[in-house]
Amino acid sequence: DAMVIQNPRYQVTQFGKPVTLSCSQTLNHNVMYWYQQKSSQAPKLLFHYYDKDFNNEADTPDNFQSRRPNTSFCFLDIRSPGLGDAAMYLCATSEVHQPQHFGDGTRLSIL
Amino acid sequence: AQSVTQLDSHVSVSEGTPVLLRCNYSSSYSPSLFWYVQHPNKGLQLLLKYTSAATLVKGINGFEAEFKKSETSFHLTKPSAHMSDAAEYFCVVRPNTGGFKTIFGAGTRLFVKA
Numbered sequence: 001d002a003m004v005i006q007n008p009r010y011q012v013t014q015f016g017k018p019v020t021l022s023c024s025q026t027l028n029h030n031v032m033y034w035y036q037q038k039s040s041q042a043p044k045l046l047f048h049y050y051d052k053d054f055n056n057e058a059d060t061p062d063n064f065q066s067r068r069p070n071t072s073f074c075f076l077d078i079r080s081p082g083l084g085d086a087a088m089y090l091c092a093t094s095e096v097h098q099p100q101h102f103g104d105g106t107r108l109s110i111l
Numbered sequence: 112a113q114s115v116t117q118l119d120s121h122v123s124v125s126e127g128t129p130v131l132l133r134c135n136y137s138s139s140y141s142p143s144l145f146w147y148v149q150h151p152n153k154g155l156q157l158l159l160k161y162t163s164a165a166t167l168v169k170g171i172n173g174f175e176a177e178f179k180k181s182e183t184s185f186h187l188t189k190p191s192a193h194m195s196d197a198a199e200y201f202c203v204v205r206p207n208t209g210g211f212k213t214i215f216g217a218g219t220r221l222f223v224k225a
Contacts, residue, residue: 040218040220042201042216042217048211090155092155099145102156104153107152
């Protein structure tokens with residue numbers, strides 16, 4: 001009954017090699033979010049989509065991009081990963097003004 | 112300005128004893144408040160939410176929280192800790208301004224001793 005599904009759970013990439021993380025949902029929620037969470041820290045919002053409307057946080061690096069081809073799927077693209085981008089990446093969904101539902105995350109390692 | 116302060120970075124209790132995780136917030140607007148739990152290598156799971164209805168909110172797994180406007184607090188409690196409660200807990204504020212911004216506290220790590 002997984003509702004927010006993130007693939008893969010663990011991703012290893014090389015320094016500077018583009019990587020894509022994926023998120024899908026079965027909840028049909030309007031809003032999808034991407035968070036970055038580093039060890040022992042709170043999640044940090046990178047951006048969100050309200051339907052097709054993309055909203056970038058002011059301090060999200062240009063290295064991070066996102067795509068939402070349809071309601072169910074959302075992708076996080078990291079164009080040139082640096083060592084500082086190693087983290088857990090969490091996808092979440094919600095209806096407007098409702099609590100967020102989180103996936104189990106993708107742990108990204110950079111070699 | 113909006114902010115969330117979780118007053119303890121770590122809390123340690125013995126199994127079967129009460130749990131208290133403290134959260135204070137600051138919000139210019141009437142907020143919605145949430146508590147989430149995160150187990151290792153997992154996403155965040157919603158425990159409970161306050162959205163301007165009853166001030167005492169009951170959640171899953173025996174947790175509850177009380178919204179106290181005069182104290183700007185939303186502390187999380189449980190009468191009797193279980194080993195499976197050991198996790199990271201986040202207090203989250205969403206100002207009801209019509210946007211999507213949510214503000215996370217820094218988190219409280221709960222340890223439960225046998």
